Amino acid sequence: MLNTVLTVCYTVYMLRVGGRIFSDDVIKRLSETIQKEPCLSRRKLSRLVCEWMDWRNQAGRLQEMSCRKALLELDRRKEINLPKVNRHYAFQKVNKPAEAPPIAEVSCELAELGDVEIIRVTTRFHSKLWRSMLEAHHYLGSGPLCGAQLRYLVSSEHYGWIGGLSYSACARRVESRDEWIGWTEEARKRNHMFVINNSRYLIAPTVRVKCLASHVLAKCQTRLVDDWERVYKYRPVLLETYVERGRFSGSCYRAANWKYVGGTEGRGRKGTGATVKDVYVMPLQKKWQAVLCCCADGKVHVRQRVAQKEPRDWIEAELGGTKLGDARLTSRLLEMTGMFYDKPLANIPQACGSVSATKAAYRFLDNENVDWKAILQAHYEATEERVKENSLVLVAQDTTTLNYSTHPNTQGLGPIGTKSEKVRGLMVHDTMAFTESGTPLGLLNVQCWARDGIGSKHKRHKKPIEEKESWKWVESYHAVSQVQKRCRNKSLLVVVADREADIHEVFAEQYNTPDGAQLLIRAERSRNRKVVDDKESCEFLWTKLEQQPAMPVTLRPPMLKKNMPAVRVWAVLAQEVNPPIGIDGLEWMLLTTVAVKQEKDAYERLEWYARRWGIECYHRIIKSGCRVEARQLESARRLCNALAIDMIIAWRIHYLTTLGQETPDVPCTVYFSDSEWKALTTFANKVKEPPDLPPSLNDAVRLLGKLGGHLGRRGDGHPGSEVLWRGMSRLADIEVAYELYTT
Known part of the structure; x- marks a missing residue:
């Protein structure tokens, strides 16, 4: 069985x-x-x-x-x-707070207040007084406060009530605070009650006394631990507080020796979204970490702390002055730009690195107060400052298309090809300033729009220029001329454009703009441009220049635009001699308002026009390096907001590509932060310790190119933009690992 x-x-x-x-x-x-x-x-x-x-x-x-x-x-x-x-009980009734007590207008030195007394709220009278003051003067009101709590009133010997504070249970989980403490998940659940939160702090707005806020914090702190133990039978070891970024600077906490440990992710206590806040902490005893990191086995387990990454100086310089109507939006913009810059090839969730940061990025791009033009305006102003440092600036303008046909549900797009192609996307016309040697200084104007449709070719000639897409060239010239007027004693700006810009309205605009920017435009042969001489006899431009390849000419306005003035320019015809067999030789006809009096001037204008290729490289970085056409944001408005950030990042990548060639011997710290160059040198050279001195910019750029796949052989030349943006994506992760293992 x-x-x-x-x-x-x-x-x-x-x-x-x-x-x-x-x-x-x-x-x-x-x-x-x-x-x-x-x-x-x-x-x-x-x-x-x-x-x-x-x-x-x-x-x-x-x-x-x-x-x-x-x-x-x-x-x-x-x-x-x-x-x-x-x-139902009496405490469930929501009573209106009592009228706030009158608070004196005070503007004096701290000593003139007399004795500043901190009074714990223990009576009903003090409770009503505290609540009425906070409801009247604190932007969050009086509550609710969470968990265990103590409240205090602040009184001046000579002026009466001047403020109030509260301390309550801490937030259960805050990434930046938890990393700084170093406690494990088990220790956090076990010991979080030993951290208490300064949840409300008010010095009445009519009280303006230097050093008062930090003085009150320090004075309250001396009695808080004993008061808390008296009520709750245990002693807290750490204080925390959250300062709303953009609304307050947190200077009183720093003055009272609180330590900044990072920021929140904007998720809020309930996970429904909130403003980003700076996190400050204050240890209340020397062995605070031993208390907070103690686990059930009685042993102290401390996680390795990740150092807080300092904000990038260049991002602050470019976008710190952005005016979006709310300083908190500007703060979010700086954070997003840093994340996108660290990983230019990544999509938004990959670049943000967490669910909460990704949601915050999407909320920012969808915010009604966020406008892509306002984002770029701050960059324009920074570019203008760089322009003033150069005596000659070449300003290239060009048009490109962004194809979003793979995202057919995106709203607000328009056709970007022929009617038969049925390709949809956005049109972008940008204007970028370059030094004479080709270093990009930044954008001066960007126009972005979606076409309503593709019009009839026969009807275009009857429309005024303001109703045509060709107006983009004139509008861009207006923007550059405004910069020229502000820089006329420091810099000469020359607008450089290809054959599409060869329209008489652009030359007429320059003719009618005193102290405006100069022009250098490649002529379009099919326009059949005619020139007139002093005897008013007409001749085709190309025929005229075949006799002499560089000379001043007067451009006659087209037949349908006789009301426009004739414009005096210098023409330079350059033709390739003995081109390869089977290939047509290059031919450039350049029209410029900058005088060409000698042969060397003609060669110089050709070199200037060759610098226009820089904006073509820039467009390649935007599309391939920042992958703007892969953005999935459901509407053209959100795409434009993201595009503004990507265009600034693409400029920075382009800037690095040329800067390493132009100034190879300067220290790499002009571009790389300390943690970046140290992580780069240790990883690329496979050593444990970085060199004592930072490498040159040229060496650092070559190491970065090596991360992106540049072989660095003798005949390979300088790393290009493609390998550099790939290298930057890898460097962001390498830097995090370096900080983790060296902190």
Whole structure:
């Protein structure tokens, strides 16, 4: 006879609610108790549950309120059916706060206030007073405050009530704070009550006394630990607070020796989204970390701390002055630009690195107050400052298209090809300033639009220039001329454009703009340009220049635009001699308003026009390096907002590509931060310690190119933009690892 052993496996059902685990036995016992005693009050029920689970605070008191919240959550999840509330209590009424006490207008030195007294709120009178002051003068009001809490009033010997504070339970999870503390997940759950939050702080707006805010913080801190122990039977070891970025600077906390440890991610306490806040902490004893990082086994386990990354100076310089109507939006813009710059090839979730940061980025791009023109305006102003440092600046303008046909549900796009191609996207016309040697200084104008449709070729000639896309050339020239007028004693700006810009309106605009920018435009042969001489005889431009390849000419306006002035320019015809067999030779006809009096002037104009290729390289970086056509943002407005950020990043990558060639011997710190060049040199050279001195910019750029796949052989030349943006994507991760293992 065979004995069969039957093994029965039980699945233990457990729920974590309010930081406590509710097993299936507890939930079953709860349900049975409610059925047996349906008239049992929720207060008595919560006390019973606390006794079953031995749910007490450090003072040994039952955690009734925490338990009651947990019961409500279980009821919401339909795990239990709580009895109905049959009685209402006075504390449930929402009373209007009492009228705030009159606060004197004070503007004096700290000593003139007399004795500044910190009074703990223990009476009903003080409670009403504290609440009325906070409701009247604090932007968050008086509450609600979470968990264990103490409140204080601030009184001046000579001026009466001047402010108030509160301390309450800390936030359960904040990434920057938790990394700074170094506690494990187990230690955080076990010891978070030893961290308390300065949840409200008010010095009345009519009280303007230097050093008062930091003085009150320090004075309150000296008594807080004893007060907390007296009420809750344990001593806190760390204070925290959250300062809303863009609204306050946090200077009083820094003056009181609080330490900045990073920022929040903008998720909020309930995960529904909030403003980004700076996190400050203040240890209350020397061995605070031993208390917070102590685990159940009695041992202290400290995680390795990741150093906070300093903001990039160039991002602050370019975009710090952006005016979006709210300083918090500007702060978010700086953060997003840094994340996009670190990983130019990544999509938005990859670049942001977390769900909360990704949501914040999408909210920013969709915000009604965010305008791509405002983002770029700050960059234009920074570019103008760089322009003033150069005596000659070549300003190239060109048009490119962004193809979003792979995202057909995107709203607000228009056709960008022929009617038969049915390709949809956006048109972009940008204007970039370059030094004479080709270093990009930045953008001076960007136009972005979606076409309504493709019009008839025969109707275009009847439209005024303002209603045509050709107006983009004139509008861009207007923007550059405004910069020229502001820089006329420092810099000469020359607008460089290809054959599409060869329209008489552009030359007429320059003719009618005193002190405007100069022009250098390649002529389009099919325009059949005619020139007139002093005797008013006409001749075709190309025929005229075949006699003499460089000379001044007067451009006659087209037949349909006789009201426009004739314009005096210098023409230079350059033709390739003995081109390769089977290939047509190059031919450039350049029209410029800058005098060409000698042969060397003609060669110089050719070199200037050759610099226009820089804007073509820039467009390649935007599309391939920043992958703007891969953005999936559902609307043209969001795409334009993201494009503004990507265009600034693409300029910075282009700038690095040329800077390494132009100034190879300067230290790499002009471009790379300390952690970047140290991470780069140790990783690329496979050594543990970085050199004592930073390498030259040329050496650093070559190491960066090596990360992106540049072989660096003798005949390979300088790393190009493609390998550099690939290298930058890798360097961002290498830098994080370097900081992790060296901090």
